[in-house]
Amino acid sequence: MSMPAPPMGLLAELTHRCPLQCPYCSNPLELERAAGELDTATWLRVLDEAADLGVLQVHFSGGEPTARRDLPELVRRAAQRQLYSNLITSGVLLDERILAGLVEAGLDHVQLSFQDVETANAERIGGMAGAQAKKLAAAALIQRSGLPLTLNFVIHRQNVENLPAMIALGAELGAQRIEVAHVQYYGWGLVNRDALLPSRAQLDASTAEVEAARLRFKGRMVIDYVVPDYYAERPKACMGGWGRRFINITPAGKALPCHAAETLPGLVFPSVRDESLAAIWQRAPIFERYRGTDWMVEPCRSCERREIDWGGCRCQALALTGDAANADPACALSPHHGAMLTAIAEAAADTSSGFVYRRIGAAAKAEA
């Protein structure tokens, strides 16, 4: 097999520590404790190796990445290596001193998440009292610092009605960009699916709202929009294709093709503690496993869209069909597409609003 093209983006999950407990968190159900995290020197090496390999953008994420005291040092190294640095934060730990340190280190952009615009609902979803005021203060600090700001809203049936107010808040806070992302139902999101999955009517209303707002804010504010798979006819090109554009590093140093890949059984996850990023990207079996199209079965194998959506999401295929090599059941051509329709019906029948919050040990308890 020829050498794969280098990755564009590095997702650096610095820590799983986070004051929030969002029930759709993209972190794995098995959370890493602080003692298992990579040290500063290893992260600095990973950043150097990423730049040498051809990575252009680094996303510092978590958990809450500002919980790491060495974040400014990591941002500085990214800047020195011309890596475009993006901070993905909840904002609840940001203060003037921390932000000034990040600006001075050369941070390029901040993505700040909000769970809702209504304080009580936002703090119920995030599981943290007092979070909303801290987030609003963080937005004002970021705006004053001159850094470009993206507001991120994860939407679902317990906050989707507030979408117009979310977009208005973005404009009010001076965001250059808003990311409106429906919950993706992997990991914690899948555990909480029945309490989160919107109805078809809610999805359609949110799509129409985003389209109208895009026209209204054209040239002033960019609005990105991610839909849930459950009402789709065709799957998303998950991560832009397996091992094609992104490499994800967990807090403990495992290198993954996507942040949920640890759910796949029977695979060995290489560690940046043992191997270079280049060696992992180019040769690790996990990256080779679903790279390209050779691994595909029907209906993907002969599909004319196989190099558009790359078969969709491996983790979703595993979770809903039992085999990660199957077509993503989001695809209407998948023989397992009915699993999506069943899930929609189950979620519609469930009127509860309770969550299994993202906490160490919480998912195991929910399954028991």
Add this chain to the structure above:
Amino acid sequence: MKDDAIPALGRGVKFRFDEIRQNWVLLAPERLFVPDAPAVEILKLVDGSRCLGAIIDDLAARFQAPRDLIARDVTAMLADLAEKGAIRL
């Protein structure tokens, strides 16, 4: 778009040469554009001080092309990037 408009890179947008892939890239918040050769020539002139008219004059002279043709291409390219938030007009 008027000739005296001064285009600039959007807030947080960087235009740099990618040594590994040997091409120019436009890096923006959670986005990345790989401009084609004509767009690269235009973007090299977008420095936040040069006005649109001067950019068009420069390209028309260097590529020995009719000015209105160049103006149309430059305007369309910048409008497209402005809509994506990569350029401020």
